[in-house]
Amino acid sequence: MATKFEAEYVVTMDDERRQYHPGVIVYDEREIVYVGSPQGYQEPVDREIVIPEGIILPGLLNGHNHAAMSLMRGLADDSPLFEWLSQYVWPLEEHLTPEDIEVGTLLACAEMIRSGTVGFADMYFEVDISAKAVDMAGMRAWIARGLDRADTKKLEESVEFCQAWRGHGHGRIETMLGPHAPYTCPPEFLAQVASAAQTYQLPIHIHLSESRDEMRQMAEQYHKTPIQVAYDAGILASRTLIAHGVYIEEADLKYLEQMEGGVVSCPISNAKLGNGTLPYHRLRNAGVAVGLGTDGAASTNSLDMFLEMKAMAWMQKLKEGKPEGFRAEDALWAATRGTAQILGHRGGVLQPGAPADFIVVDGRRAHMTPTWDVVANLVYAASGSDVRYCVVDGQIILQEGIITSFDERAVLQEAAARAQRLMERGR
Incomplete structure (x- = not known):
């Protein structure tokens, strides 16, 4: 199933350090098939997600x-x-x-x-x-x-x-x-x-x-x-x-x-x-x-x-x-x-043939505005809480800030209880 993400920026981290503004990434099943400008990909896709203020980068x-x-x-x-x-x-x-x-x-x-x-x-x-x-x-x-x-x-x-x-x-x-x-x-x-x-x-x-x-x-x-x-x-x-x-x-x-x-x-x-x-x-x-x-x-x-x-x-x-x-x-x-x-992993980069592993960061928060240099903003201004999407192996495991792969609330409750028991056992 082909999926396309479109955002304000795509930061590829490829050998040429290419960036696209705006940009899209298309993946089919688990592998990236296209990274570039929106005009460069006109094939039909099964799903399209547009984040106008987003920054797509390798996970x-x-x-x-x-x-x-x-x-x-x-x-x-x-x-x-x-x-x-x-x-x-x-x-x-x-x-x-x-x-x-x-x-x-x-x-x-x-x-x-x-x-x-x-x-x-x-x-x-x-x-x-x-x-x-x-x-x-x-x-x-x-x-x-x-x-x-x-x-x-x-x-x-x-x-x-x-x-x-x-x-x-x-x-x-x-x-x-x-x-x-x-x-x-x-x-x-x-x-x-x-x-x-x-x-x-x-x-x-x-x-x-x-x-x-x-x-x-x-x-x-x-x-x-x-x-x-x-x-x-x-x-x-x-x-x-x-x-x-x-x-x-x-x-x-x-x-x-x-x-x-x-x-x-x-x-x-x-x-x-x-x-x-x-x-x-x-x-x-x-x-x-x-x-x-x-x-x-x-x-x-x-x-x-x-x-x-x-x-x-x-x-x-x-x-x-x-x-x-x-x-x-x-x-x-x-x-x-x-x-x-x-x-020895072929990921860490957005390019055709690489694994469909990427994230989308919110680029329009106060601390991310304006954008003189998108990479500088990502490193010096962004924090983990700015991440809106996380895609691993073609699966969206974080969607608009919600973890989709397991029950996060239940894990947090159980972790707090287990940590308390661990403190008591360790005394």
């Missing part, structure tokens, strides 16, 4: 998340990373039930859909339940079971999950292996994960070079940086999504230059935890792909990728010491094409 891709941790939003805020993990997060996670994880994941999906995210890379546990929740929500996800210590049984279960769910939902759900970090996984276990990734042709999602404490611990234990530990274990031989990368050094670049994948920046989480700012230009100048993510709501509080784009732009400008050191377009690219490149 945002959240490159690093722990979705079910939305139930922990606000837990022990303002604590240092290792203290926050060891004294608060990990003990509380011992009390999570599978039902908690399902509801927490759906809560995260509701927030992401409402704020224009069409897909996300996730690392957690009880991944079968997470995958079912994502499938119900109609989103895309790249899901990894978080692995730690040297738990070979969990690694075996993770491989089984990856094989069972890979490509599910017409390719909306993909799978990854998820060794948590070198400070929770010894090198021998990282080597086992790397071997499994090669054997079963699976990508890897891992935290690396996130904090000063991690850098110090790796130097004391192994006399290496976290990147070097991962490289020596064989992790980087597979497509690898590196979360954070705040402390990637010049000496690390030779290990990353030939790697498939890249580094996902989480600027708000990294700032809130006092960890620092990604060396964006160091990585890009070396040809390393850079994407954008939120981290889990427990550390970043919000899963709004519009906030994350603002933060990335502001912090990179501060790091460079000049406003032209990082542009609005760089932030939008990271949130779309950059993350897609890291994941």
